[in-house]
Amino acid sequence: xxxxxxxxxxxxxxxxxxxxxxxxxxxxxxIGLPVTVTPPVRSAFEKIESLPAGSVVVISFDYGPSTAPExxxxxxxxxxxxxxxxxxxxxxxxxxxxxxxxxxxxxxKVAAExxxxxxxxxxxLGYKDGAQAAMRRMNEDLHELFPRDASGRPIGELLLMQEVxxxxxxxxxxxxATGIIGEWWINLVNAQFGTPVAVGSTAVGTxxxxxxLKAGQAVxxxxxxxxxSEYERLLSDHYPDVARIYESPLLYTATxxxxxxxxxxxxxxxxxxxxxxxxxxxxxMRRSSPGGRRA
Amino acid sequence: xRRQLPLVMTFIAGIIPVIALFSPHPIVVNIxxxxxxxxxxVYAFALLLGVVSVVQSNSRKIARRDKGWPYAVVLLTGxxxxxxxxxxxxxxxxGGITTTPDGRPTPFQWxxxxxxxxxxxxxFSLLAFYMASASFRAFRARNLAAGLLMVSALFVMFxxxxxxxxxxxxxxxxxxxxxxxxxxAQRGIxxxxxxxxxxxxxRVILGIERSHLGLGRGE
Numbered sequence: 087x088x089x090x091x092x093x094x095x096x097x098x099x100x101x102x103x104x105x106x107x108x109x110x111x112x113x114x115x116x117i118g119l120p121v122t123v124t125p126p127v128r129s130a131f132e133k134i135e136s137l138p139a140g141s142v143v144v145i146s147f148d149y150g151p152s153t154a155p156e157x158x159x160x161x162x163x164x165x166x167x168x169x170x171x172x173x174x175x176x177x178x179x180x181x182x183x184x185x186x187x188x189x190x191x192x193x194x195k196v197a198a199e200x201x202x203x204x205x206x207x208x209x210x211l212g213y214k215d216g217a218q219a220a221m222r223r224m225n226e227d228l229h230e231l232f233p234r235d236a237s238g239r240p241i242g243e244l245l246l247m248q249e250v251x252x253x254x255x256x257x258x259x260x261x262x263a264t265g266i267i268g269e270w271w272i273n274l275v276n277a278q279f280g281t282p283v284a285v286g287s288t289a290v291g292t293x294x295x296x297x298x299l300k301a302g303q304a305v306x307x308x309x310x311x312x313x314x315s316e317y318e319r320l321l322s323d324h325y326p327d328v329a330r331i332y333e334s335p336l337l338y339t340a341t342x343x344x345x346x347x348x349x350x351x352x353x354x355x356x357x358x359x360x361x362x363x364x365x366x367x368x369x370x371m372r373r374s375s376p377g378g379r380r381a
Numbered sequence: 382x383r384r385q386l387p388l389v390m391t392f393i394a395g396i397i398p399v400i401a402l403f404s405p406h407p408i409v410v411n412i413x414x415x416x417x418x419x420x421x422x423v424y425a426f427a428l429l430l431g432v433v434s435v436v437q438s439n440s441r442k443i444a445r446r447d448k449g450w451p452y453a454v455v456l457l458t459g460x461x462x463x464x465x466x467x468x469x470x471x472x473x474x475x476g477g478i479t480t481t482p483d484g485r486p487t488p489f490q491w492x493x494x495x496x497x498x499x500x501x502x503x504x505f506s507l508l509a510f511y512m513a514s515a516s517f518r519a520f521r522a523r524n525l526a527a528g529l530l531m532v533s534a535l536f537v538m539f540x541x542x543x544x545x546x547x548x549x550x551x552x553x554x555x556x557x558x559x560x561x562x563x564x565x566a567q568r569g570i571x572x573x574x575x576x577x578x579x580x581x582x583x584r585v586i587l588g589i590e591r592s593h594l595g596l597g598r599g600e
Contacts, residue, residue, distance in 0.1 A: 096517070098514045101510075101513050101517055102510045104513070105509055105513045106510070119544065120543055121543055121546070122543070122546040122552060124552075125556065151493075151497055151500075151502060152502065152504060152505040154501075154502065182428065186479065187490060187494070187497075190480065191494065194480070214421070215421065215427075215428060216420060216424040216425075219420035219424065220421055222417050223414070230418075231421070236478075236479060237479070237480070238478075278402070293559065293567060294567045294570070294571070296559050296560060296563055296567060297567040297568045297571055300560065300564045310541075312542075344542070344543060347542060348542040348543055348544055350513075351541070352542070352544065353513060354513050354516050354538065355538055355539060358516045358520050360517065361520060361521065362520075362521060362522055365521050
């Protein structure tokens with residue numbers, strides 16, 4: 087077998103090893119590569135910057151554990167931004183697989199970093215099924231849809247929820263979505279009720295949201311880990327107190343994750359290029375060999 | 382009756398939100414609001430139906446000792462344990478569903494953080510390995526369309542990492558690809574899917590499409 091054909095038939099375990107090392111090495115030896123902020127992320131950031139203190143932002147945890155490494159840093163960054171600006175947060179989840187637990191973990195973690203009080207500055211309404219029907223009801227009466235918060239407390243007792251009766255009393259919805267739920271927020275809540283919507287999507291789901299972003303139906307977009315790392319950079323540049331939080335070695339940040347993503351992307355790019363070079367070399371060699379054209 | 386009643390119910394349930402979107406009349410709005418409330422409750426029953434279906438199919442698998450039956454045991458054990466923690470937590474047993482009044486994680490939350498979350502993350506992470514292997518073996522510029530797709534993919538992958546952003550014009554080209562060809566194609570897909578969904582919904586509302594009723598031939 088010729089060398090080119092042998093390379094084309096490389097054992098997949100070698101490729102797995104390359105990817106594994108590409109993920110492991112930056113994890114052990116952080117590189118700290120700087121990220122550049124793209125317009126969709128800047129747009130989301132500026133939307134929250136434009137809200138006065140005391141505004142209400144709905145943060146919907148529409149993702150499960152499988153995409154948490156991408157969505158968690160996005161949700162964390164946006165919540166930190168809100169708390170740093172004195173914006174109040176209404177957390178909820180419309181995704182059944184882990185929605186409630188994801189929201190509880192992330193909200194508790196971020197709230198502990200700021201002098202905020204549950205029920206006054208933020209609430210966690212928990213998970214609600216019904217998706218689009220639930221969204222329609224939210225525009226009329228949040229209290230009917232979520233009679234109790236995630237811990238079972240009647241939401242009428244919470245100071246923040248006494249002011250927020252429906253989505254009409256909120257200034258922005260930020261959905262962190264693993265699937266189609268982000269699109270539902272845009273199609274229903276923005277298109278029909280006019281509430282501004284921004285989305286934090288997984289990298290694989292990001293391309294479809296560009297259509298909504300260009301149409302002005304989404305006010306911002308955080309695409310995957312990269313989007314989260316850009317938001318973290320904007321936050322660190324504008325808020326020194328938040329920058330100090332991100333410097334903590336105990337906190338997993340999207341910026342750290344970008345080191346791994348960079349190396350793995352480079353490995354995959356190299357593999358695509360190598361695969362094509364070998365493929366065309368092999369074809370040329372077959373054609374130029376005696377009787378190759380017939381074969 | 383077995384055929385007509387579901388068709389009438391489908392028609393009423395389907396037509397209410399359509400009318401409500403265009404009519405602000407209080408009667409219509411009230412009926413639509415009530416329908417939404419019912420829909421949320423129906424969704425909850427759909428979840429319950431899903432659980433019953435999973436239990437039934439996996440119990441059968443275990444009883445028959447079908448191929449892979451030990452996995453069914455693991456699945457049912459997981460469902461019972463997590464479901465049990467969640468269900469009992471709802472009644473205040475174990476201190477609640479997620480966190481106890483003193484802030485400690487409940488057994489449900491602990492199992493979620495230490496078992497479910499790492500397992501799901503591991504499953505999703507495996508995709509990177511398969512994608513890398515597939516990209517080496519199958520991502521070939523065999524013709525012009527495949528070549529364009531490959532060049533776009535390489536630009537977007539390279540432009541989405543800090544090293545690529547440092548190369549002149551790469552970020553600009555990446556954003557152009559996402560803003561123009563990508564957004565245009567996505568619009569086409571979204572509009573096409575919406576038209577398809579609208580026509581299918583009309584067929585269901587008008588009773589032309591009846592397969593969802595599960596009626597036998599000739600019914």
